[in-house]
Amino acid sequence: MPPPPVVITGIFEGKLRPVALFQSPKNRPKMTQNHSAVRPDFIEKIRAEARGVTYRPAKRKKEVAPPPDPDECRYLFNVATGNRWMELGEREPTPQMLFGELWYQGELAILFADTNVGKSVLAVQIGNSIAEGKPIAAFALQAEPAKVLYIDFELGLMQFYTRYTNAQGSYSFTDRFIRAQFNPNTGLPGGDSNNDDHLIAGIEYRIQQLKATVLIIDNISCLRGGTESAHVALSLMKNFKALKNDYNLSILVLAHTPKRRNPGVPLSADDLHGSKLLMNFADSAFALGTSAADPHLRYLKQIKQRNTAQIYGEDNVCLCRITKPGDFLQMQFEGQSHEYLHLRTRLTNQQVLAPKVAQLAAAGYNQRQISNELGIAVGLVNKLMER
Structure with missing residues (x-):
């Protein structure tokens, strides 16, 4: 059996009322968790090791930088009238x-x-x-x-x-x-x-x-x-x-x-x-x-x-x-x-491939082997061999 609660008295709202310091789990009020608090990484690592699981640190949200102050960026652009730019352009040397x-x-x-x-x-x-x-x-x-x-x-x-x-x-x-x-x-x-x-x-x-x-x-x-x-x-x-x-x-x-x-x-x-x-x-x-x-x-x-x-x-x-x-x-x-x-057209492509086909054929390659060697269709190999 759980131990009996220890009762003391205290003054609440101007009245003397009993307060239980030690209560049974059944009667103990529930505590709200602070989900906004973030545990340090080493605490989470220890908790993961105790549970026998791999520790994977949570992804931290990137801090969003505040937008730049326009006054701080006032020198990013040189501003002048169109005529002024023409005057400045006349002074520049002509590129050689x-x-x-x-x-x-x-x-x-x-x-x-x-x-x-x-x-x-x-x-x-x-x-x-x-x-x-x-x-x-x-x-x-x-x-x-x-x-x-x-x-x-x-x-x-x-x-x-x-x-x-x-x-x-x-x-x-x-x-x-x-x-x-x-x-x-x-x-x-x-x-x-x-x-x-x-x-x-x-x-x-x-x-x-x-x-x-x-x-x-x-x-x-x-x-x-x-x-x-x-x-x-x-x-x-x-x-x-x-x-x-x-x-x-x-x-x-x-x-x-x-x-x-x-x-x-x-x-x-x-x-x-x-x-x-x-x-x-x-x-x-x-x-x-x-x-x-x-x-x-x-x-x-x-x-x-x-x-x-x-x-x-x-x-x-x-x-x-x-x-x-x-x-x-x-x-x-x-x-x-x-x-x-x-540029490489169908005709020039055949002109380039023809001597390669002839060379492989002279070396004893058959049409299928030549096709695999040059990466071209067997029909094109036969056409080039006929020529």
């Missing part, structure tokens, strides 16, 4: 061509192409042209010779050396062309030398040190940490824009096209690998494609422009091919053409 109508001074430009097409060859050629003050045939160079910083994430030392040497000797670059090679063993805090913020800071340091006015980055894929998120792309483009504005730079960024790009479709802004924010924040862009009519022929196409009308569009692409007339690997330009003549 760096690579014809494809890239002007003060622009953030993007050059994109598939792997092994030759965009690094062209980028070094453009950088060397600007540093020497000598134009590349068919493309005007209006600017004075400038100091060029070429950030190379692609080639190693011997690969770069081999491209610009031959049996007679090596090419002599001007001292205004400066190449930088990524060094991962820098001993940064946490060993995070591949962090985008650290890479941008390292590039900024060299710009300050060398007083370069032209920056070429080969290529942006090495700066994106293997991600294609819009957030990362936006952050990178903001960094490049800030560098361009802070140091009055002209920037050329190299990028890739998707690996599974349809070779029968004209090159466009949609072919820039990753987020389209890269293209949206660029001042100009041009692409390098491979001709389906000749695997050694390339064509250059203007994709985006702000300082000029489109000159090298779909009906007037520039033809070129990789050559090495001496000790300098370069693109040699061969005139203009319509882009559709260099």
Whole structure:
């Protein structure tokens, strides 16, 4: 039996009344729980271990930041009348061509192409042209010779050396062309030398040190940490824009096209690998494609422009091919053409596949094996073998 309650007296509302200090569970009044109180994580962990279950911390609600004060943001925009902007515009120097109508001074430009097409060859050629003050045939160079910083994430030392040497000797670059090679063993805090913020800071340091006015980055894929998120792309483009504005730079960024790009479709802004924010924040862009009519022929196409009308569009692409007339690997330009003549059509596709089918057939492959090897229909294999 439960112990009898201990009764004492107390004064309530001016009257003497008995109060039970110890009551049986049956008669004890129910206590309301405070659901608003949050137990510390270590208490919840102990409770979970006592029950023999896995502790899973509850998701905390994110604190919502208060809206910004408009008065604190009053300097975000420079405001003037239309006529005042026209007066200021008259004082600005006219942008000069760096690579014809494809890239002007003060622009953030993007050059994109598939792997092994030759965009690094062209980028070094453009950088060397600007540093020497000598134009590349068919493309005007209006600017004075400038100091060029070429950030190379692609080639190693011997690969770069081999491209610009031959049996007679090596090419002599001007001292205004400066190449930088990524060094991962820098001993940064946490060993995070591949962090985008650290890479941008390292590039900024060299710009300050060398007083370069032209920056070429080969290529942006090495700066994106293997991600294609819009957030990362936006952050990178903001960094490049800030560098361009802070140091009055002209920037050329190299990028890739998707690996599974349809070779029968004209090159466009949609072919820039990753987020389209890269293209949206660029001042100009041009692409390098491979001709389906000749695997050694390339064509250059203007994709985006702000300082000029489109000159090298779909009906007037520039033809070129990789050559090495001496000790300098370069693109040699061969005139203009319509882009559709260099796209992969059904006929050109058969012309490319026919020698491969013949080679496999000569090696003893049957139609089914050739079909599996090339990833084409058996009917197409039979048709090509008949031809």
